[in-house]
Amino acid sequence: MRWFVKKSSFVIALIVLAVGISACGNGGNNSASPNNGGNASAPESSATDGNAGADAPVTLTIAWWGSQARHDATLKALDQYKALHPNVTFQTQFSGWDGYFDKLAVQYSAKKAPDIIQMDAAYINDYAGRGLLGDLKDLNVSDIDPKTVDSGKVNDVLYAIPTGVAALGMVYDKTVVEKLGLEAPDFGWTWDDFYAFGEAAKAKLGDDKYVYVDQSADLVDYTAYQYSMGKGYIYDADGNLSIDKDTWINYMTKMGELRDKGILTPADITTTDKELDPQQDSVINGNAIARHLFSNQVGSIDALKPGAFGFASMPYGSEAGGWLKPSMFWSVNAQSPHQAEAIKFIDWLINDQEAGKTLGLTRGTPVSNKVLEALTPTFSEADQISTDFLNKVTPDAQKFINDPQGWGNFKNDYKTIVEELQYKQSTPDKAYEKLMKLAEEYAAEAK
């Protein structure tokens, strides 16, 4: 009896253990099964096809961030590609912008990053510099403006292909401007116009409403200001920060004045403002009239209040303030075993007219001239506005340069420093000193 109990308890323990382990292992088995199924049918095709199994079944993982419209269009495009290439299946990972790059870094460290990655200009140099992105030399770029292609190159190697182009400008609430009887901002307006519009609008708006969303903590705004003052880009050719001291202090002092007058949103509204969020975007919820915007966001903001918005350029100083920027890129994971298949897919995505029609302007104005030509007749009104916006900024657009390697996060720390100004915890001079100290730390680490 005792023997039996002893043995049986041993057996029960073993069973518990076995069940526990198999439960843990289940996840792994499931995700591997498509591959197993693939292997079973693979010999047939690879036997007949000497070309290293060009049509062998393959599963591509693809990741992107964006809005619902972009998710829907992309998923539809994936289905179209699957119909054309039955051997390809996709695993998708899509989300909003928040956390996208945090997740990607962790996936890379676990060697589980997606095969195809939507990439941002802020991180191309960081990722390419660490050898994490594949060379896209097999991609057909003959229909794309060479300057656009160059924006995805690091040390003359193409690591990322722009999905589309966007221009920096401004958006304002047309209905409010008309109601107040003001002259609307327009393309080509100057900083003096900007200040005058602010004063005039504030006088009519009253205490609780503001004219501009305070975006001075966004490095984009200062970049446009420095450009417009003729002081060049905020990074020099060697990738060092090149913020002009007087220009920066003047800008921050001026913004402080506008904040005091109630022309810019106060700090507590600014800090909870969330661009293009139906409730928290201050222009959409009516707390303010205008803010900066990229042309590829026209569709998103127009969808929230159709026809309510007008668009303008960034204010001009001695030069233009706006620039053209690749809205985002496609890259291939250098650790992926399916790089050739991934490139083939990206090639289709940017060069194929059907794909172009499906995606529309969800990733900016398409880079392929042929796709754009085919697409133009099918434009919606918002698409047309977005394209006009782009075309108006293009002639004197400033040069856009990807953030240097190691500076991808600089804009976050920059924001904290300017926030202290917004909450009046610092002065422009002190903030500038702090900024330079921060820049030294970044420069030291980038080396």
Place this chain on the structure above:
Amino acid sequence: MNNTAVNSTPAGSLKDVPRVKKRAKRWESPIAGYLFLSPWLIGFFLLTLGPMVMSIYYSFTDYSLLAAPNWVGLQNYKEIFTQDDVFPSSLRITINFVLFTVPLRLMFALAIAMLLNRKIKGISFYRTMVYFPSLIGTSIAVSILWKNIFSRNGFINDFLGLFGIKGPSWIADPKYALGTLILLMVWQFGSSMIIFLAGLKQIPTDLYEASSVDGAGKFRQFVSITLPMLSPIILFNSVQTLINTFQMFTQAFVITNGGPVKSTFVYVMYLYEEAFTKFHMGYASALAWILLVLIGLFAAVLFGSSRFWVFYENEGGKRS
């Protein structure tokens, strides 16, 4: 195993002793015991101890997630203590947070537990309802709810507006943001409350009866009976809450994202930012170990002080 089994049986019934001994013998082979434990053991070694050991190693390297680690010795620790401005400021915010949250939450939990310890009809329904928020306590959803309630145009300000008070933007004002988070943590009192409630039920009612015969009022009873009898549980809850609040992350991340102007940039948020947005994994590992030592120190102080205020009845009423 054998010894504890024998010792824990009541000495009164001699008959029972042999049977218990026999039962204990059946389980003599430790292998079966370990096998039963194994799912947990495997999880502990693989998912907890393994990463912990790795993080000690990483804290002495410049590991960056995307590139292989290089040994740098004590450099991370040296940098944290000598050059880092954010470390002391985030630590100060965290200790502030802990010093307010722990006592407030315990007082609140105890007060509610005493309310729920009455004999009223349907008391278990009230207990469930009061405990309910804690089930969803640390989740993202509650944090988002909090964010909306305390925003500029949120519920709190609408309510204050009824009385003609124009409330500030609680989560967007550096003066109030941390307070809003403390309030959220205090509100999530459920688990401490449940433990207090169990403790209150353990206190023999004859103590109260006897004291009321002697003329003790409610307050006197609370100070002289409830608090001493509950003191071991207060100690347990303090340590538990202390550890939790030191590690607060979700609320700060979701509601204020460390802002405004870093006023809620607590230690674990700093750790997270170093690790996952700046990829300074080695540095972040060092920060994590410093936090562990700190929590250990605070807990040690609590345990050390316990001999002055914790009362164990089964030791003959001796304070030990």
